[in-house]
Amino acid sequence: MSIHNNLRQLRLYSGMTQEQAAGKLGVARQTLSSYESGRTRPDIDMLVRLCDIYETDLDGMIYGQNRTLKAVQRVKKTAVLILILLIGLTLVSSSLLWSANHFFPVAEGWLTSAEQAVFESHRRLTGAWEAADKTILALSLLGFAALLMFMLTGKCVVPLKQKILYMMVLAAGILLAPLPFAVTDAVFLKIDYYMTPTYVIGRMLLFFGVGLIIELVRKRKRRVSGA
Numbered sequence: 219m220s221i222h223n224n225l226r227q228l229r230l231y232s233g234m235t236q237e238q239a240a241g242k243l244g245v246a247r248q249t250l251s252s253y254e255s256g257r258t259r260p261d262i263d264m265l266v267r268l269c270d271i272y273e274t275d276l277d278g279m280i281y282g283q284n285r286t287l288k289a290v291q292r293v294k295k296t297a298v299l300i301l302i303l304l305i306g307l308t309l310v311s312s313s314l315l316w317s318a319n320h321f322f323p324v325a326e327g328w329l330t331s332a333e334q335a336v337f338e339s340h341r342r343l344t345g346a347w348e349a350a351d352k353t354i355l356a357l358s359l360l361g362f363a364a365l366l367m368f369m370l371t372g373k374c375v376v377p378l379k380q381k382i383l384y385m386m387v388l389a390a391g392i393l394l395a396p397l398p399f400a401v402t403d404a405v406f407l408k409i410d411y412y413m414t415p416t417y418v419i420g421r422m423l424l425f426f427g428v429g430l431i432i433e434l435v436r437k438r439k440r441r442v443s444g445a
Contacts, residue, residue: 220256221256221259221279221280222253222254222255222256222259224279224280224287225253225254225260225268225279226254226377227287227290227374227375228268228272228274228279228287229250229254229272230375230377231272231374231375232271232272232273233437234271236250236251236254239271242271243264243267243268243271265279265280287374289368289369289371289374290374290376292368293365293368293369293374293376294376296361296364296365296368297365297384300357300358300361300362300365300388301384301387301388301391303357303361304354304357304358304361304388304391304392304418305388305391305392305395307350307353307354307357308354308391308392308395308396308414308415309395309396310350311347311350311351311354311396311414312395312396312399312400312411313399314343314344314346314347314350315343315344315347315399315403315406315410315411316399316402316403317343318339318340318343318344318347319340319403319404319405319406320402320403321339322336322337322339322340322343323336323340323405324336324337324340351413351414354414354418355414355417355418358417358418358421358422359421362421362422362425363425365425366425366428366429369429370429370432375433381426385422385423385426388419388422389419389422392415392418392419393412393415393419395415396411396412396415399411400412
């Protein structure tokens with residue numbers, strides 16, 4: 219994490235707006251904005267003053283050794299891992315269900331020995347599909363809970379825009395992954411492909427809402443204590 223990102227995260231955690239932080243520093247808001255965007259870099263004297271108002275040290279600010287900054291890095295790495303796993307597993311799950319119907323279609327009525335072998339292959343694939351869906355549901359529950367726990371225990375603040383962007387990417391990924399399989403499956407309905415992704419999105423929104431409420435409560439407490 220670069221210095222300008224560290225500056226932004228430390229300010230967010232302190233609960234200050236750019237105007238408030240700039241006022242304490244005695245500089246224009248545009249100056250602080252330039253530091254946080256990386257357009258300009260603060261000199262050593264300004265870094266010391268920034269450390270004072272954000273209650274950290276130079277190592278924490280420059281190298282990201284601050285506890286809050288480490289927590290942010292942990293949250294971001296975990297979030298990316300969860301995103302990759304959920305989208306990847308959704309793709310695997312959809313391909314298993316589609317393959318069962320496409321390569322091993324089950325005939326109606328009495329089954330011959332050859333048809334029985336096809337049925338067994340079909341059953342194994344649908345069983346693997348069900349197992350994959352259960353894994354997705356378990357991962358989404360544990361993963362989102364871990365993200366929330368890391369954010370709360372690390373007391374880190376992730377900008378709202380980044381959270382919304384992450385949720386949009388994750389939702390798009392798990393909704394698009396089953397699409398080519400769902401539209402070409404002549405046996406199972408589209409809901410069979412989209413039931414699990416719908417549950418995952420619902421859980422994601424639930425944990426997002428809980429985290430947002432907790433952040434608002436914390437901000438209110440900091441404002442009251444600072445008043």
